[in-house]
Amino acid sequence: MARKRAIKSWPSGYFTKISNLAVEMRNIFLILLFAGFSTLAQVDSFTYRANHTDDISSVVFSPDGKYIVTGSWDNTVIIQRNDTTAEIMQVVEDFKGAVKTMAFSRDGHSLIIGGQDGRLNFYEFNDSFFQVATKDTAFVLENTQINKLIYGPGMRTVFCAGDNGIFTAFDLVKQKKIPINGTKSITAATVAIDRSSYFIAVKGSPVIRQFDIFGKLINTFEGHGNDITDLLVTLDRKHLISSSKDKTIRVWNIVNAKEETALTEHTRAVTDIDMGPFGVYLVSGSLDGTVNIYNIKENTLMAQFSLEGYKVNAVALSPDNTKIAAAAQPNGVSNPAGFFEMPTGLAIRKTVLPTKMDLEAVRETYKRRAKKALKNKEKEETSSGYSPKKTGSIPKLKSNAEVLNKTQQVTITIKDNEYRDTKQQ
Numbered sequence: 001m002a003r004k005r006a007i008k009s010w011p012s013g014y015f016t017k018i019s020n021l022a023v024e025m026r027n028i029f030l031i032l033l034f035a036g037f038s039t040l041a042q043v044d045s046f047t048y049r050a051n052h053t054d055d056i057s058s059v060v061f062s063p064d065g066k067y068i069v070t071g072s073w074d075n076t077v078i079i080q081r082n083d084t085t086a087e088i089m090q091v092v093e094d095f096k097g098a099v100k101t102m103a104f105s106r107d108g109h110s111l112i113i114g115g116q117d118g119r120l121n122f123y124e125f126n127d128s129f130f131q132v133a134t135k136d137t138a139f140v141l142e143n144t145q146i147n148k149l150i151y152g153p154g155m156r157t158v159f160c161a162g163d164n165g166i167f168t169a170f171d172l173v174k175q176k177k178i179p180i181n182g183t184k185s186i187t188a189a190t191v192a193i194d195r196s197s198y199f200i201a202v203k204g205s206p207v208i209r210q211f212d213i214f215g216k217l218i219n220t221f222e223g224h225g226n227d228i229t230d231l232l233v234t235l236d237r238k239h240l241i242s243s244s245k246d247k248t249i250r251v252w253n254i255v256n257a258k259e260e261t262a263l264t265e266h267t268r269a270v271t272d273i274d275m276g277p278f279g280v281y282l283v284s285g286s287l288d289g290t291v292n293i294y295n296i297k298e299n300t301l302m303a304q305f306s307l308e309g310y311k312v313n314a315v316a317l318s319p320d321n322t323k324i325a326a327a328a329q330p331n332g333v334s335n336p337a338g339f340f341e342m343p344t345g346l347a348i349r350k351t352v353l354p355t356k357m358d359l360e361a362v363r364e365t366y367k368r369r370a371k372k373a374l375k376n377k378e379k380e381e382t383s384s385g386y387s388p389k390k391t392g393s394i395p396k397l398k399s400n401a402e403v404l405n406k407t408q409q410v411t412i413t414i415k416d417n418e419y420r421d422t423k424q425q
């Protein structure tokens with residue numbers, strides 16, 4: 001008689017547990033693989049674009065992600081395509097000193113550049129022209145070096161931080177400036193998304209100060225141990241992010257000025273930080289030759305790229321989150337100078353730009369409304385029988401800044417408003 005084969009009975013849920021274990025093992029493998037790539041990726045793993053003859057001090061992506069723009073100590077700005085060709089579209093040579101800072105308008109049609117020569121240059125950015133960047137207007141601000149430029153989110157105001165300690169807001173529609181006076185060189189500055197306050201840090205101080213638009217001190221943020229190198233405000237307006245020579249990046253609660261998180265992965269001064277347009281990811285660069293990616297919502301390190309033998313001067317995250325441009329220089333070498341293109345491994349995000357702002361049309365609308373308001377006021381005064389007495393000539397405010405260069409496209413005259421002096425200590 002044939003023997004019956006015993007059939008083994010497996011415990012209930014056994015195969016489900018095996019399946020879950022397999023998924024967990026796969027996830028662990030992927031994490032280790034990504035972590036290995038993140039920490040072991042070396043210089044040879046990335047493309048290096050060496051187009052300058054001295055250190056790059058500023059790097060930005062155009063808001064549509066089509067171009068990478070670099071400013072250098074060699075007094076030039078280079079605009080190149082952000083694609084496989086990396087074609088250099090234009091070399092801008094309008095500067096008499098190092099280029100220190102650049103910023104785009106949100107619509108991508110305006111670019112502002114400043115540096116050692118104190119000139120605030122405005123460019124129309126349009127790749128349908130023969131030149132991508134066409135110089136529009138140039139200002140000189142009290143002959144002082146420009147350390148930081150910010151293009152306001154509403155695209156009608158630009159902000160300038162000077163080496164002389166003055167932080168200036170330019171209203172491009174009203175054609176007026178409102179400065180906040182200080183005495184020490186500004187090393188970092190940023191503007192709240194709603195433009196209701198400014199955050200400023202100065203040379204020789206680890207303290208960040210928050211001012212209202214009239215220059216009144218609102219808050220101080222204390223916790224860093226050395227000079228501040230960069231500042232950002234999150235899109236939800238709840239947090240301030242700062243980088244410092246003390247090797248750390250700190251996240252602050254804006255309401256109570258308290259530190260919430262300190263990111264301590266860098267081993268030397270953190271030179272620059274940048275945040276993507278969706279406010280989720282933060283990238284940082286350091287003199288230790290590393291570039292980090294953080295999830296700023298969770299304050300966690302996602303990846304670290306090592307550029308051994310290099311110092312990182314500036315970083316930028318592409319608008320779609322897929323690439324980092326890291327301006328890096330071999331230690332002890334100035335020429336040639338360039339930047340690394342580094343894939344982030346993050347999911348691509350589509351960006352939608354706002355409609356191009358017609359600044360001239362906005363100015364004309366403002367003038368018409370101001371003229372109408374003046375006529376209505378005069379009409380009310382006449383009907384009420386009120387007639388203002390003439391008490392002599394009205395003293396005029398002295399102007400500290402003038403337009404030195406004017407082009408045929410736009411003529412802008414900047415006059416001072418009354419302002420409150422605020423000493424930065």
